[in-house]
Amino acid sequence: MKIEFAPELEAFRAEVAEFFATAPTPAIREAGRKTTSVFAPFKECMEWHRILYEKGWVAPHWPVEYGGTGWSVEQRFIFAEEYRKADLPPLLPQSLGMVGPLLIDIGTEEQKAKYLEPILKGEDFWAQGYSEPNSGSDLASLSCRAEPDGDDYIINGSKIWTTYAHHANRMFMLVRTSNEGKKQQGITFLLLDRIDYPGMEIRPIVGLDGFPEQCEVFFEDVRVPQSGRVGEENDGWSVAKHLLKHERGGGNAASPTLMRYCERARAAAEKTPSPFGGTVADDAVFQREIGELEADIASLGHFEKLAISGHEIARDPAFPSMNKTINSELVQRASVLMTQVSGVDGLARQLEALRVGSNVEPLGSEFDLVSMPLYLNSRATTIYAGSNEVQRDLIARTVSGS
């Protein structure tokens, strides 16, 4: 049991830091600081995606032959840490983290040839069409229907919680192709080349934080080619489960982001007077709370590093669910701490000041501008991608005791 700290790692860290200090445009930096969700502002995020692509660093977790970096665990962590320290916008997960790895694993050669490069280059952005109004935690009950018709499918129904569908040009989705057998059977996984097929309509949903991040997508006799199918017809559930492994397991470690929230909270606390004297940063209760939070984030980091290194922990069937549960609940705790530091200065609704490129000054500090939207948005983390109730059900099934 040993961690090798190769001397060249520090050189690597310096290289990464140097790149992050020079490559992003001011708008990209601003978008990073104003990210109040796992989904960064779209335009600047994709700009940054393309800069990282040019550098060859856009998909560290992909196999080298498909455009990955081939970095060691430590390098990936150093990259993630420097990334977060520079407050850069996280890349959007749908293409790079979900459909890309899925196609690498089980796509046809044709699909790989067609879709992987535009994902890496940031030319394509994929929306994820899974949930439906009546199929949330019970995803397998979905009813959006695809009828075969010649070489095509005709789709009717709707999808909801389709993040950034209004920015996407492609979409992957689950459709019902059969009502026979168990509900998990009869589902098919489809890639849609376009998101503006005739009969498709996208309606953004305004969230509790005031932003239209999610969408509803309606399908009325939408004709799409069957060649977009991944896997067999009616076998989409196993495809989706495969993909969920990527979604929940996380190609990228989350702990550096969480640790960065703590750093930002500490920095803000240093400037905030405590009602009990001195600054909040010096207050014993604040130290007790942020200490516990940081310790828990550190444990997540250990868990992630063990997993990336190939430790048996990652082969536990409950691994993806544990990772999702721990991560999502820590995001929420970190954001609560942030709003506590902001106090009443977090109560102003400042949608315009939060827009990248806005010339409206925030009312408090930039920290106070983002803390409350981040808190509000993070309430979703325990709901989406399989609610934490569903995750705990799955984890419990692996505790048999014998």
Added chain:
Amino acid sequence: MKIEFAPELEAFRAEVAEFFATAPTPAIREAGRKTTSVFAPFKECMEWHRILYEKGWVAPHWPVEYGGTGWSVEQRFIFAEEYRKADLPPLLPQSLGMVGPLLIDIGTEEQKAKYLEPILKGEDFWAQGYSEPNSGSDLASLSCRAEPDGDDYIINGSKIWTTYAHHANRMFMLVRTSNEGKKQQGITFLLLDRIDYPGMEIRPIVGLDGFPEQCEVFFEDVRVPQSGRVGEENDGWSVAKHLLKHERGGGNAASPTLMRYCERARAAAEKTPSPFGGTVADDAVFQREIGELEADIASLGHFEKLAISGHEIARDPAFPSMNKTINSELVQRASVLMTQVSGVDGLARQLEALRVGSNVEPLGSEFDLVSMPLYLNSRATTIYAGSNEVQRDLIARTVSGS
């Protein structure tokens, strides 16, 4: 909406305090300070019971005509507060709080005449025979069987978690008299005049704190008279439910006990140096934690006072379950705080020093002697008298939303 603070209340408080300062024997006081459970040491507790009986104060929550005091809500609270401040042993609930009120409500005149006075006088102590090894939370599945035989029942089976059965002279219990219909049907509620009927065997169970507080009771062809039945044969479930109302609703308020734990923790904290300088009592984190706990205990007190005053809150069908849930979880929180103050001085197992009348000096302070046993014993509060999981199921059923 108004609280009348009658001037005579202070005179009442003084009278109560004076009595508590003079009436208990040293052994009773010691038993009070060394109570590490809801069940005080038996012998001294019953001694104190008899002293209170002589004074006429043994059952403030009973109707006046049966020996109650006829006090107002404020008087009952003042009594409870002074009682706890004097660290006196709480009276045992099985007779005064359970079977007594039950018989007052639905006992026959004969049963009342026979049983109530010995309860008040402290001549009788009743054990409660409900749970069985395979019927815990699922109480209605109980199988200890009573077969009618002439004017008697013949009992076979066993009971478990029968608190202080080894000290009791009588016992009330649930038995199965029929296997037909729903499992709740076919249960009968019995009063046993003796606990040493031929064929009965009592085996104490040593608890995690080292004390034999609970018992198993075994029945082998035990013949008891049918005249001990309360209610109809096979209707014991509704009798038990009626009694549970007393058990969970609580004739006596719990918040003064909890507040007293906080006072004791504060007093000990004043003598305990903090690793961060000064005493623990002066430490910001300790103050933050005990403040939150005391606020929550205060809320329980408000809830109790509203209930005793006849506010609609007590007519909520979820009231007994909410009361039990809140109370039990606060006991646990308070005892955790106490063990934190004791630190390593709570890690010694000091069974002998804890015995009333022991001449073994405690290793730390008397506070350190009791904090850990109290913590360990209190793990049971969320398990017994209907586990908190069952209570939450019941509470949830009252949240229909419409």
Added chain:
Amino acid sequence: MDFSFTDEQQMLRDGVGKFLEKSYDFDARQKLVNSDAPWSADAWQQFAEFGLLALPFSEEQGGLGGSISDCVAFAELFGRHLVIEPYLGSVMLAGSALAQSDPATAQEWVEKIVSGEAVVAFAFEEGHGTASPELVAMTAQGGGDSACLTGEKRLVHGGADADAIVVLARKGEGGPPAFYLVEAGADGLDARAYTTIDGRSAANVSFNDVAATELEASEEAVEKIIADAIIVQSAEAVGAMGALVAMTGEYAHTRKQFGVPIATFQAVAHRLADMKIAYTKARATLIYTTALAESGAATPRDIAILKGQVGKLGRAVGEAAIQTHGGVGMTDELSVSHYHKRLLACDTTFGDHAYHFRKVGMG
């Protein structure tokens, strides 16, 4: 000892409740929040007709001589309907500050408040929040009718639209906190308006050598006015909690997943139970503390317990409501998140639960 609402209070509740049901449903409320108007003049007029604006003032001052429990009686309904009008600021805080002051100007303003003719804002909070009057740092120069204010106040509800502002500031360097009256449009007064996350019009107001009139106030009066406002704000929060418990229970019994209502899942059922426990505890403490205050017996510790409990439990209820609603709970369209944001705002103003619990712990 009586902890129930009187028949009169119940009638007031019924009247206000019916009006709000009819004219202040969630859609109407959202339309109002998203309009340019800072609040509804119609609703305000209706509040005047119900006597709410006159309630806490003495009869000599044209008021109804109402008690704190009268205010609690209808404030729960304000919470249930997420009312955005500045009742707390204009009536409970600024109004009470003016009412206990001698100067004739103050009494004129009370009359205007009572009649609904004027709305007066109350400026209290400073950077990041001001948990109690003792923490107010802004300091007035001079006194009487030639006082002068410099500094900034934040989260002043109605601060950009009120006819006047009552400001809490120190009476000279190191002096006790006192109230000062500033009229709208005064030189050196600058308000930056915004909407709060819970839909209220507010402003950060900067004072640059602004002329003000000092209002007579003992330190006890200042404490009492803030304490009463905390009770009424807590009643609003408890009303919001009750609404969330009811709507979440209903949703859990209606919404199906895996072929059954989600209320049949024990994790959901237990969350509902915890919501009900939290609501019941908060409401018990609200009612008991109100009765204490009515008897003149509420201590600062009692108020801290109320503020802390309602803040903590309100947050927990809001978060549980969103989690139970799932995706739809995250939307601006449904009321759930708006209730939660109101509860967050209630927790955050006048010191959050962490502050108040620590005060309780300091003994």
Added chain:
Amino acid sequence: MDFSFTDEQQMLRDGVGKFLEKSYDFDARQKLVNSDAPWSADAWQQFAEFGLLALPFSEEQGGLGGSISDCVAFAELFGRHLVIEPYLGSVMLAGSALAQSDPATAQEWVEKIVSGEAVVAFAFEEGHGTASPELVAMTAQGGGDSACLTGEKRLVHGGADADAIVVLARKGEGGPPAFYLVEAGADGLDARAYTTIDGRSAANVSFNDVAATELEASEEAVEKIIADAIIVQSAEAVGAMGALVAMTGEYAHTRKQFGVPIATFQAVAHRLADMKIAYTKARATLIYTTALAESGAATPRDIAILKGQVGKLGRAVGEAAIQTHGGVGMTDELSVSHYHKRLLACDTTFGDHAYHFRKVGMG
């Protein structure tokens, strides 16, 4: 980077595990705890044969030159079997303190420890607990082989039965913490023996002008020895957590209520999930911190994170295990509560989780 046990370590685990399965099951353990013997001489001898007593010492000292991860490898099994022998005190703490000291006496004691001939206790904790060496208050007079100790040490495992005691005390008024060796039976030494809640023999030891030999130790050495002990103690705790997760899972699948295994109730299932999450987090932090320490890179913050996490999560797992077992979890007869008491003891010694989290927060 490798976070797995080596083949050799795995072999050691297998060997120790088999021995404990066979000779140290829960019944045997309870018989031992309830006997007059402070620990099992047989087991100790067996540990010597496995090389455990020699493991952390250098080969020049007759040891095996083992690493911290070697110790972690078998310490998890010590936790799984609730071993009561004073390994931590005699080998990891007293032994390491002696091993890094020059005096010939010290080296002689190391040899006796390695051979299993002697057990040496370690006296560290003072009133209510001593969270870190910097908080040690007991002060030695004089130095070298004529030092002199006065004061009290608590929770000295094996303190009444060991052949000698290594004491951590300050080197003169305000001086740095240093180690002192006291032989059993020394004049002025008095031990009051007791059994701990987790079944170990311990004593509160008072020193009244007791002659002692100062052991050479830098402040860094003191820190390092305590840090290594914390890692090994954490491994024990993690082993106990793992046992609780497994036995609680098994119980929940076997125990029926309402006609079905209680694991089918979502409240129980989610508690099992939380237990597994807690165990997994604690174990990940244990393994990572061990690897860091092995590389010489573990900082005081890393150790505080480990101690805090294992303490908090261990308590939570213990409480959840008891709640899930219900009544039988409350009995002395079942092992569940004994695991919990071990976890409580691990949390409480060397500073509890609240202390360590705050240290982390202080940055």
